[in-house]
Amino acid sequence: MVKRLMGQPVTELDKHGIRWHLDFPDAKKPGWFLPGGRVVQGWVVLPEKLAAMRSAVRIVAEWQTAFELCHPLDIARPDVIESIFSLPGEGHPQRVCGFRFTVPPKLGYFRLWLAIDDERWLLEEVNLDIRDAEDVQQLKVLEGKQGWLFLDNDTNGSVDQFMGRMRLTQAGVDGWNNYLTELADTAGKVPWALLIAPSKESVMGASYHPLPEGASGPMHQVLALSASAGAVYPVSELKALGDSAFIPTDTHWTHKGALAATLALLAGLGIDENACHALFEQDHYISKTIVGDLGNKLTPKQVSSVEMLVSFGYAQYKTYDNGLPNFGRLLVVEYPEALVPSTCLVFGSSSSYSMFNYLCRVFQRVVFVHSAGSIDTALITAVAPAYLVAQTNARFVVQVPTVTHCLDEVIREKCAQLDDKAFEGVREKRIIASDEYLQYVGLLRWEKTASELLK
Structure with missing residues (x-):
């Protein structure tokens, strides 16, 4: 009607x-x-x-x-x-x-x-x-030039954002201004940065996207705020990589793209740039064929060749992982030989995962919460990090993050949504740590919430 x-x-x-x-x-x-x-x-x-x-x-x-x-x-x-x-x-x-x-x-x-x-x-x-x-079926993939795929029909309106036809309302702009201001206040004297991962469209769109790029969009509105001075938006660094920045059949950046973003983030945090470059200059990459989250949506599935880091992998240094998929995930990576002997707390998104290969070699302990930039102040108090990072993706900016995130509630909601098969998947991914260790790193409270629900 x-x-x-x-x-x-x-x-x-x-x-x-x-x-x-x-x-x-x-x-x-x-x-x-x-x-x-x-x-x-x-x-x-x-x-x-x-x-x-x-x-x-x-x-x-x-x-x-x-x-x-x-x-x-x-x-x-x-x-x-x-x-x-x-x-x-x-x-x-x-x-x-x-x-x-x-x-x-x-x-x-x-x-x-x-x-x-x-x-x-x-x-x-x-x-x-x-x-x-x-019965309406929506294809989630937009086929671009030369085999490059882009996201379509997602809840964040990626195509409309790219074409400049989506914009933040005044309420959205005010929400971002409040979030950025509160984030700075919450960090206090702790060095902090907000890393916004540029969309694949904004980096590769001029070369491969089938639709014309607009003049402005939500990302431009956020960056125009004076409160965004602490934001790191490495679009120029990624463009400098050319085709090596993003995976043709996936929404995410490559390992080399993740490295470029990590270096930009570390500069924003005030970490010595020369020392960071030296950490990664001996890294070795080889070309591998992958499907990707976009290529997987097509029939037949579409693959692409991507250079992957093979000389280092963070997974073997995980000391704790609650195993939950996406929002609500909490994990710790410890690398004893890291450049900085302190803790970095990251409230990030899926783009953060490929950065762990580099972040954990800079910070001895990386504590990660999948929250797309939303901040749980109780977790900050418990972890007491030396560095604080919020990370979200440019296409998510239409969903304003907050500093009132409650990881306990998210864990409970996520567990309530899991079916039996998903429960088994979580249990397989979980890396359990002792209560003494979790108390030491400040995470025992949240593991107790997860363990009670995943029995």
Whole structure:
């Protein structure tokens, strides 16, 4: 069911003489779906006095407080011109008056706004019966040039971010400003940095992405904040690696990409750069064929050749791992010969894992929490790290991290979601440490939570 506001007087739009219509979604028509999701299509025609502002018109779709989609009028609609003005559509200055984009197919509600410069009007509140989307299949992979694959149809809108059609709302900007400010306050005198892993699109997109890159997006909005001075965003370092920065059939960077990001992070933390470079200059890499998280989604599966670090592996130095998949994971890596004889606490994401090969050779103890940059202050107090790192991915910036993360709650929620097969997988991955050791490193409380639920 689509709730229409068009039949009601829209005072501001009437006053300005702005006409518009939403073709899809429409309660009287079947849902229209494309590979990108449910189609939102319509048109906007301005009065003659405002016609010169057509390029400034944006249609905004919003269903979350932190971000919104923002689309221009870029579809030719000569049929609309002929109907409204009784003039030939071809050649008319407002012939390109249409919009068409997609929203997630199972989105049940969104608001549609008309924005012109700094003014905006609510066009419609759309409520949808999502039963028509039950059988919609979305391909999660976008095939680029020369075998490069990119993420598509993810919950963070990676394609819309890359094309500059997704942006943070004021609430999202304020949320990031508050997070960065609170992160600095929480760190206090402890050296800290926020590492934001650039998206594959932002590094490799100009060469291989099938769609055009936009001028700005959420990442640019975050970096524009004065509070982001402590952020490390190594996009130039990764671009300097060329094709060696990312895995063609995966969303993540290569080992060499992870090294470039690690060195940028260490510089941000004030660690001696020359000493760090010396640690890794003898590293050896060999080319291996891998599938990757994107190549695995295709039929047949697509593989790529990537240079992998073979002269060092952090896994043998793990002293504790609660084994949980993704959020809620807690692990410790200890390397006695590390450059700095102290602890680095990392609140990171999946991009952090390949960095452990390098981080653990710098810091004698690396304690990692999978939280995508969200901070549990109780864990900081318990671990008492000499260095603090928050790490998230650029495509995650539409989900503002917090400093009120509660690892206990996340562990409980994750365990409640595991089926029997997943439980077995967790038990196989777990590396159990003694209570005395966990008490010493400050993690006993959280292991007790996990062990009670994984019996």
